[in-house]
Amino acid sequence: MPAADVLNLLIAALLLAGLYAAMSVGMTIIYGVMKIVNLAHAGFMMLGAYFVLELHERLGMDPLIGVLFAFPVFFLGGMLVYWLLVRWIPMSDQPTLASLLLMFGLWLVLQNIGYLVWGNSDRAILTARTFRTVHLGPILIPYIRLVVFAAAASSLAVLELALRKTWFGMSVRALMQNQQAGRIVGIHVERTARRTFGLGTAFAGAAGGLLAMLYSFSPDFGRPFLLRSFVIIVLGGLESFSGVAVGALILALVETLSILVLPAGYQPAIAFGLLVLALVVLPGGVATLFQKRQRLA
Amino acid sequence: MSDSRGAGRLPLPRSVGAILPFLLLFILVLLPLVGLSPNITRLLFMTLTWITTSVAWNLLGGFAGQVSFGFAVFYGLGAYTAALSINDGIHPFFSFVLAGIAASAASLLVGLPTFRLKGPYFAIATIGVSEAVRVVMTNLAVTGGASGYRIVERTRFNQREHFYTAVAVAAAAIIVSYVVLKSKFGLGLLAIREDEEAAADLGVNPFSLKLLAHALAAALAGVAGGVFARYAAFIHPQGVFAFHTSVAILLMPIIGGVGTIWGPVVGGAVYGLVQEELIAVFPQIHLLLYGTLLILIILLEPGGIVGLLRKLGRLAGHSGGERGSNPAR
Numbered sequence: 302m303p304a305a306d307v308l309n310l311l312i313a314a315l316l317l318a319g320l321y322a323a324m325s326v327g328m329t330i331i332y333g334v335m336k337i338v339n340l341a342h343a344g345f346m347m348l349g350a351y352f353v354l355e356l357h358e359r360l361g362m363d364p365l366i367g368v369l370f371a372f373p374v375f376f377l378g379g380m381l382v383y384w385l386l387v388r389w390i391p392m393s394d395q396p397t398l399a400s401l402l403l404m405f406g407l408w409l410v411l412q413n414i415g416y417l418v419w420g421n422s423d424r425a426i427l428t429a430r431t432f433r434t435v436h437l438g439p440i441l442i443p444y445i446r447l448v449v450f451a452a453a454a455s456s457l458a459v460l461e462l463a464l465r466k467t468w469f470g471m472s473v474r475a476l477m478q479n480q481q482a483g484r485i486v487g488i489h490v491e492r493t494a495r496r497t498f499g500l501g502t503a504f505a506g507a508a509g510g511l512l513a514m515l516y517s518f519s520p521d522f523g524r525p526f527l528l529r530s531f532v533i534i535v536l537g538g539l540e541s542f543s544g545v546a547v548g549a550l551i552l553a554l555v556e557t558l559s560i561l562v563l564p565a566g567y568q569p570a571i572a573f574g575l576l577v578l579a580l581v582v583l584p585g586g587v588a589t590l591f592q593k594r595q596r597l598a
Numbered sequence: 599m600s601d602s603r604g605a606g607r608l609p610l611p612r613s614v615g616a617i618l619p620f621l622l623l624f625i626l627v628l629l630p631l632v633g634l635s636p637n638i639t640r641l642l643f644m645t646l647t648w649i650t651t652s653v654a655w656n657l658l659g660g661f662a663g664q665v666s667f668g669f670a671v672f673y674g675l676g677a678y679t680a681a682l683s684i685n686d687g688i689h690p691f692f693s694f695v696l697a698g699i700a701a702s703a704a705s706l707l708v709g710l711p712t713f714r715l716k717g718p719y720f721a722i723a724t725i726g727v728s729e730a731v732r733v734v735m736t737n738l739a740v741t742g743g744a745s746g747y748r749i750v751e752r753t754r755f756n757q758r759e760h761f762y763t764a765v766a767v768a769a770a771a772i773i774v775s776y777v778v779l780k781s782k783f784g785l786g787l788l789a790i791r792e793d794e795e796a797a798a799d800l801g802v803n804p805f806s807l808k809l810l811a812h813a814l815a816a817a818l819a820g821v822a823g824g825v826f827a828r829y830a831a832f833i834h835p836q837g838v839f840a841f842h843t844s845v846a847i848l849l850m851p852i853i854g855g856v857g858t859i860w861g862p863v864v865g866g867a868v869y870g871l872v873q874e875e876l877i878a879v880f881p882q883i884h885l886l887l888y889g890t891l892l893i894l895i896i897l898l899e900p901g902g903i904v905g906l907l908r909k910l911g912r913l914a915g916h917s918g919g920e921r922g923s924n925p926a927r
Contacts, residue, residue, distance in 0.1 A: 338718050389897050396718040398665050402852065403896045409845070409889025417886070524841065528729060531722055570733035576726035580719055581711040 343523025349509025379502025676820025701820025
């Protein structure tokens with residue numbers, strides 16, 4: 302196969318990885334701070350997609366601006382959900398089944414509200430950008446993918462900055478490392494958890510908006526992406542931001558390159574297969590591979 | 599493990615509680631003889647099939663505390679095994695046995711890797727397994743892929759026979775669940791649910807016990823799938839392997855009262871009766887309803903309907919069963 306095709310696939314994988322990272326990061330911070338596996342992530346992604354669609358169709362707003370608006374709206378929505386539901390579940394160092402089932406119930410509710418409001422037909426956001434491509438010699442890049450990648454990457458950069466430089470960001474990182482110690486040094490755990498949940502939800506909503514620019518969607522939209530997010534954060538070691546980037550890249554590469562060996566119909570199964578494999582073989586994430594190697598050396 | 603004794607009882611006086619199941623069975627057996635409309639029979643048939651899967655899920659999810667989002671795999675495999683073997687001329691009842699065996703075998707394949715994971719990680723892994731199986735079945739040519747598979751029987755359709763099959767299978771599932779709960783095996787499962795490490799220290803082998811419970815539950819779910827497939831005469835991956843099938847199988851026992859004998863039965867009955875009626879009128883409302891119920895149950899009454907009844911029973915001054923513990927913890 303020609304080198305240009307391989308290059309095209311690799312670039313496609315890289316661009317996809319950026320989106321995947323933005324999609325998973327919300328799940329990681331919620332897991333890191335609260336040890337909650339947020340199955341409602343899928344519901345928020347779906348709502349994000351429809352949020353951007355509605356702004357686009359009713360107000361003629363550019364989907365990218367819509368994504369920008371999704372951040373504050375979903376942040377507040379996430380804090381509301383935390384206040385209404387999540388805070389009643391006792392905090393724990395270990396993920397609990399109660400929190401898993403609670404978030405699952407919330408997902409069901411969100412999904413079926415979606416069905417009630419928007420029906421079950423597939424929708425898509427089409428703009429002048431959607432079908433444009435960029436040619437760089439033999440390399441062909443869909444313009445919209447570049448845009449989505451840029452949006453995802455810049456949102457991740459802002460998040461990284463916020464986590465490093467702000468008091469809230471430092472509290473989040475402290476709680477991810479050790480909740481007990483965080484409490485001792487005077488971090489307001491409840492408030493940080495509430496805002497973290499808001500932030501994770503904001504990223505879910507925004508990622509949903511970005512995904513909606515690339516794929517058609519229905520109220521069942523979030524499920525495959527929820528599982529992909531979970532594969533990514535498991536590959537990344539569950540609570541590390543650089544791990545998310547690595548996990549996103551691995552998944553994007555495997556999915557993209559699988560086209561070469563597997564019929565396209567089986568492609569969705571790859572993420573799920575990888576999920577089970579990652580959970581069973583590498584429960585500590587890809588990083589454990591390198592740690593083992595270091596120990597051996 | 600004092601609560602294992604009371605765990606199976608509804609808040610009823612002991613004598614009534616002992617007779618009720620037989621009374622129920624008696625009524626179910628007599629019902630078709632007084633002449634039920636085909637529609638009501640279908641409703642009861644579906645409800646009984648749901649009850650079977652609900653009781654099956656509870657063996658693993660309720661007694662052993664291993665929440666699985668993947669029971670559609672076993673239900674679907676059972677359905678397809680039964681379908682293929684009925685079309686091969688194998689007697690339907692024998693094909694149900696094959697369905698159970700196939701689902702059981704699959705449960706080992708699923709369980710061997712995933713039971714190395716604990717709690718929520720196991721739950722998530724089962725979502726992955728069930729989605730992967732559905733994608734493969736959608737693409738598999740032997741079974742018609744996404745377009746589904748038709749079952750052709752060279753006998754006249756006898757709804758009553760289907761109904762009695764469902765009654766028998768549901769009754770067998772409840773008996774299995776009762777026997778398991780009263781056995782040492784069941785005690786081991788409850789111990790795993792309460793504290794896996796402590797159970798292991800006491801000489802329980804969590805891994806093999808969970809595998810066994812999984813296999814038993816999968817067999818029952820597979821038989822239920824087979825019974826359904828024969829009745830429906832047409833199955834397709836988006837139906838029997840669908841995520842919402844897994845979700846339904848998980849919701850029923852939680853709504854009814856997880857970890858008890860009658861909770862999953864009550865949950866399955868409520869789900870079956872309500873859903874089969876609601877789904878025609880408001881296809882989306884029912885999952886909205888169950889999602890809300892799930893949230894309320896997790897936050898307010900982890901014992902489900904049976905737990906709530908027990909509380910009410912205590913309030914009314916009856917000597918109900920001891921308080922069941924909360925396996926959803």
